[in-house]
Amino acid sequence: MDLTTIIVNVLGVGFIALVVWYFWLFRREGVQVAEVAGVQEATIRVKGGYDPDVIVVRKGKPVRLNFLRQESAMCSEMVIFDKLQKSAKLPEGETVAIEFTPQQTGEIPFQCQMGMLRGKVIVEA
Amino acid sequence: MTASTLTVGKKGKMPTNSHSLTNMADPETDQEAQAIAKEYRSLVRKFWFAAAISIPVMLVAYPEIPWLYLPNLFIRETSENLIRWLYVVSGIATLPVMAYSGRQFFTGAWAALKRHSADMNTLIALGTSAAWIYSTIALLFPSIFPEGTATPFYDVTAIVTALVVLGQALEVRAKGQTSQAIRKLLDLQAKTARVLRGDEEVEILVEEVLVGDVVVVRPGEKIPVDGEIIKGYSTVDESLVTGESLPIDKKVGDEVVGATLNTTGTFNFRATKVGKDTALAQIVKMVQDAMGSKAPIARLVDVVSSYFVPAVMIISLLTFLVWFNFGPSPVLSFAIVTAVTVLIIACPCAVGMAVPMSLVAGVGKGAEHGVLIRNGEALQTASQLKIVVLDKTGTITKGKPELTDMLPATGFDAETLLRFAASADQPSEHPLAQAIVQGARNLGAAIIEVTEFEAVPGHGVETRVDGREVLVGNAKLMARHSIDTGEIQDNVERLQGEGKTAMLVAIDGKAAGVVAVADTIKEDSVQAIRVMQEAGIEVIMITGDNERTAQAIARQVGIQHVLAEVLPQDKAIQVHMLKKGGIKVGMVGDGINDAPALAEASVGFAIGTGTDVAIEAADITLMSGSLKGVAYAIEISKATMRNAKQSLAGAFAYNTLGIPVAAGLLFPIFGLLLSPIIAGAAMAASSVTVVTNANRLRFFKARSFAETAVT
Numbered sequence: 001m002d003l004t005t006i007i008v009n010v011l012g013v014g015f016i017a018l019v020v021w022y023f024w025l026f027r028r029e030g031v032q033v034a035e036v037a038g039v040q041e042a043t044i045r046v047k048g049g050y051d052p053d054v055i056v057v058r059k060g061k062p063v064r065l066n067f068l069r070q071e072s073a074m075c076s077e078m079v080i081f082d083k084l085q086k087s088a089k090l091p092e093g094e095t096v097a098i099e100f101t102p103q104q105t106g107e108i109p110f111q112c113q114m115g116m117l118r119g120k121v122i123v124e125a
Numbered sequence: 126m127t128a129s130t131l132t133v134g135k136k137g138k139m140p141t142n143s144h145s146l147t148n149m150a151d152p153e154t155d156q157e158a159q160a161i162a163k164e165y166r167s168l169v170r171k172f173w174f175a176a177a178i179s180i181p182v183m184l185v186a187y188p189e190i191p192w193l194y195l196p197n198l199f200i201r202e203t204s205e206n207l208i209r210w211l212y213v214v215s216g217i218a219t220l221p222v223m224a225y226s227g228r229q230f231f232t233g234a235w236a237a238l239k240r241h242s243a244d245m246n247t248l249i250a251l252g253t254s255a256a257w258i259y260s261t262i263a264l265l266f267p268s269i270f271p272e273g274t275a276t277p278f279y280d281v282t283a284i285v286t287a288l289v290v291l292g293q294a295l296e297v298r299a300k301g302q303t304s305q306a307i308r309k310l311l312d313l314q315a316k317t318a319r320v321l322r323g324d325e326e327v328e329i330l331v332e333e334v335l336v337g338d339v340v341v342v343r344p345g346e347k348i349p350v351d352g353e354i355i356k357g358y359s360t361v362d363e364s365l366v367t368g369e370s371l372p373i374d375k376k377v378g379d380e381v382v383g384a385t386l387n388t389t390g391t392f393n394f395r396a397t398k399v400g401k402d403t404a405l406a407q408i409v410k411m412v413q414d415a416m417g418s419k420a421p422i423a424r425l426v427d428v429v430s431s432y433f434v435p436a437v438m439i440i441s442l443l444t445f446l447v448w449f450n451f452g453p454s455p456v457l458s459f460a461i462v463t464a465v466t467v468l469i470i471a472c473p474c475a476v477g478m479a480v481p482m483s484l485v486a487g488v489g490k491g492a493e494h495g496v497l498i499r500n501g502e503a504l505q506t507a508s509q510l511k512i513v514v515l516d517k518t519g520t521i522t523k524g525k526p527e528l529t530d531m532l533p534a535t536g537f538d539a540e541t542l543l544r545f546a547a548s549a550d551q552p553s554e555h556p557l558a559q560a561i562v563q564g565a566r567n568l569g570a571a572i573i574e575v576t577e578f579e580a581v582p583g584h585g586v587e588t589r590v591d592g593r594e595v596l597v598g599n600a601k602l603m604a605r606h607s608i609d610t611g612e613i614q615d616n617v618e619r620l621q622g623e624g625k626t627a628m629l630v631a632i633d634g635k636a637a638g639v640v641a642v643a644d645t646i647k648e649d650s651v652q653a654i655r656v657m658q659e660a661g662i663e664v665i666m667i668t669g670d671n672e673r674t675a676q677a678i679a680r681q682v683g684i685q686h687v688l689a690e691v692l693p694q695d696k697a698i699q700v701h702m703l704k705k706g707g708i709k710v711g712m713v714g715d716g717i718n719d720a721p722a723l724a725e726a727s728v729g730f731a732i733g734t735g736t737d738v739a740i741e742a743a744d745i746t747l748m749s750g751s752l753k754g755v756a757y758a759i760e761i762s763k764a765t766m767r768n769a770k771q772s773l774a775g776a777f778a779y780n781t782l783g784i785p786v787a788a789g790l791l792f793p794i795f796g797l798l799l800s801p802i803i804a805g806a807a808m809a810a811s812s813v814t815v816v817t818n819a820n821r822l823r824f825f826k827a828r829s830f831a832e833t834a835v836t
Contacts, residue, residue: 048236087417114477
C-alpha cells in the first residue's frame with residue numbers, strides 16, 4: 001500500500017466521520033427569544049431552511065413566530081406545526097405570524113410540507 | 126402540548142372587523158398561482174440555458190461516437206492540444222450553468238449546511254461540483270493521475286443540472302395542478318353583487334357587501350354571499366358547493382349559500398354571512414388547512430428522511446473508497462464517477478413528497494364533491510374503517526315525515542280520503558298532521574276550510590268539514606266514537622309493520638280509510654349503503670326508535686344490524702363499544718345532537734350541514750345531505766391512501782435499488798455501471814412520477830357517484 005492510498009483512505013474515513021458528527025451528533029444551542037410587551041417574538045428567515053431553526057421559549061406566555069420567506073423554491077412554501085395542528089402558507093417576501101401559547105414544556109417541531117426543512121420550538125419552564 | 130390561544134394570520138392584516146377580510150382568500154391564491162407560474166418560467170429558462178450549453182459540452186466529451194464527436198465534425202486532424210483546449214472551453218462554459226441554472230442547489234445546500242442539515246440540494250450541489258472539480262484537476266494537472274485516467278467529464282455537471290432543473294419545472298407545474306381544487310372553489314365566487322340602497326339597486330363589489338344588506342338576485346346569476354330569502358322564490362343549483370346534484374327550491378325564509386347558482390326565479394335576500402364567514406370561505410380555509418396537515422403515515426417518512434441525505438453522503442464516500450481500493454484500473458476515475466452517481470441518483474424529494482402530494486390531491490377531490498376532510502389523520506383513518514354507524518333520522522331518512530300511503534275503505538276514493546283528511550288536519554300544528562296537509566298540497570288536492578275543530582291530545586282531531594263530521598287519528602279516537610274499523614284494520618297493521626304511522630280517517634261515522642305518514646328514506650341512501658357494504662364495511666343503524674320501526678327502515682335500505690331504542694346520550698357509548706379491539710368505527714350523524722358520538726368515533730361524519738362548515742366534533746363534514754358523501758369520503762380516502770402508498774413504495778424502491786446500482790453493485794457480476802447522466806435523468810423522473818401519480822387522483826371516479834345505481 002503506497003502513501004497515496006493510505007492518505008486517500010484516511011481522508012475518506014475522516015470525511016465519513018465528519019458527516020456523522022456534523023449532521024447527526026452536533027447539538028446546537030437554541031435561540032432564546034426576546035420578550036416584547038408580554039409576547040415572546042422571533043423572526044424566522046426561510047431560505048433553504050429556517051434561520052434560526054431552534055427557538056427557545058418559556059411556557060405559559062404567548063409566542064409569535066414571524067416567518068419571512070425569502071426564496072421562490074416551492075419546497076418551503078408552507079410551514080407546518082403538526083403538534084399544534086396548524087399550518088400556514090408563506091408567500092415570498094411576506095411576513096406570516098404563527099401565534100400560540102405553549103402550556104407544557106417540551107419540543108414543538110415545525111417543518112415544510114415534505115419534511116425536508118425542519119426546526120423546533122423548545123418550551124422551557 | 127396544548128395551545129390555549131392559536132391564530133395564524135398575516136401580520137398587519139389581522140381582522141379588525143369582518144369586512145376588512147372579506148376577500149381574504151382570493152388575492153392570496155391568485156398570488157400563489159402567479160408565484161407558481163413565475164417559478165415555473167424561471168426554471169424553464171434555467172433548463173434551456175443548461176441544455177443549450179450541455180449539447181456542445183457533451184459533443185466534446187464522447188470520442189467513442191466518432192460521427193458525433195465535435196472535433197471530428199470540424200477538423201480532419203485533431204491534435205491532443207486542440208482537444209485539451211476544447212475541454213478548457215467546456216469547463217469554463219459549464220461554470221455559468223452551475224452559477225445560473227444550478228444556483229438554487231448551491232444556495233440551498235449552503236443554507237442547509239449552516240444549520241447542520243442536508244437536503245436534496247446538498248446532494249445535487251455536491252455531485253455536480255465534485256464532477257466539475259475532478260475534471261478541472263484532471264485537466265490542469267494530468268500528471269498526478271495514472272496514465273489515461275485524466276479524462277474530464279464536464280458533461281455530467283451540465284447535463285445533470287439541466288435534467289434536475291427540468292424535473293423541478295415539471296414538478297412545479299404538476300403541483301400547480303394538484304392544488305387546483307382551491308382555485309376552482311374560489312373561481313365559483315361572484316365578483317359583484319346587486320344590493321338595495323334605499324329603493325335603488327346598486328351594483329357593488331362582493332367584498333363590499335355588509336351583513337344586513339338586501340341583495341337582489343336575477344335568473345342565471347350567482348348568489349354573492351350567504352343569506353336568507355326575504356322576497357321571491359327560485360330554484361338554486363348548489364351542486365358546485367355542496368355536491369348535491371339536484372337544484373333546490375328556495376322560498377322566503379330559506380337559506381341561500383354564496384357562490385351557488387340561481388336558475389329561474391328572482392329573489393331578494395338579506396346577507397347573513399359575508400367575507401371570511403361565508404360557507405365558501407370556510408370551505409376554502411378548511412381545505413387549505415387539511416392540505417397542510419400530515420397523514421400519520423407521513424410521520425414515519427419524516428424519521429427516514431431526516432437520516433436520508435447524510436446516509437447517502439456516507440454511502441457515496443464508502444463507494445469511493447471501495448472502488449479506489451478494490452476497483453479495476455483506472456481506479457480514481459471509477460471511484461469518482463460512482464461516488465458522484467450515488468449522490469445524484471438519490472432522491473429524498475420523491476420520498477418526502479409522496480404522502481403530502483396525494484393528500485393534497487385527495488382532499489381537493491373530496492372538496493369538489495362537498496366532502497370536507499379535516500386533516501390527513503381523518504383521511505387515513507377513513508380509509509381503514511371497518512364499521513360505519515348511521516344515525517337513522519335525518520341521515521338515512523329525510524328527518525321529517527311525509528305522506529306515503531292513502532288506502533280508502535270501500536265506498537271512498539283516495540282523492541276524497543286525502544281531501545277530507547288534509548282539510549281536517551290543516552289547523553293542527555302536529556308534524557304528522559302537517560305532513561298530510563303538505564302531501565295533499567303536493568298532489569293538488571283541494572283543501573277545504575274547517576267549520577269546527579278540536580284536537581284531542583293523544584288521539585287526533587275531531588272536525589266538521591263541508592258539513593260532514595271528519596275524524597282523523599289513531600285507533601283510540603275511532604274507539605271513542607265507536608267506529609267499526611274492521612275493514613281497514615289489516616291495512617293499519619301492515620303500514621305499522623313498515624315503520625309508518627297510520628292515521629285512521631272516519632267520515633260521518635264510517636271508516637273512510639287510512640292515510641300513512643313516515644319519515645321517508647333519502648333517494649340515494651340505498652345506493653350509498655350498498656357501496657359501503659360492497660367495500661367490506663359493516664353498516665349499522667342507530668336510532669332512538671322502537672325495534673319495529675327501526676327494523677322496517679333497515680330492511681328497506683339493506684342494513685342487517687340495528688341498534689334500536691338507544692337514548693341520544695347513549696349513542697357515544699355504543700360507538701365506544703364497537704371500537705373494542707381497535708376496530709375503526711365511523712359515525713355519521715348531524716353535527717349537533719350526535720356531536721358526542723361523532724367525537725367518540727374514529728372518524729365522525731357530520732352530514733347535511735349546509736352553510737355550517739366548521740363543525741368541531743366532525744372529522745369529515747358533508748355539505749350535502751346525501752349519504753353518498755359518506756361513501757364517497759371512504760372511497761376517496763382509500764384511493765388517496767393507496768395512491769400515497771404506491772408513491773411511497775415506488776420512491777423507497779427507487780432509492781434502495783438505484784443507490785446500490787449507482788454504487789456499482791452490478792459491476793462485478795454484469796459489468797454494468799450507471800452513467801451519472803442516467804442517474805440525473807432517473808432522479809428527475811422519480812420526483813416527477815410521484816407528483817404525476819398524485820395527479821391521477823384528479824380523475825378518480827367514485828362508485829358512490831356513479832350515474833346509475835349499483836346493482
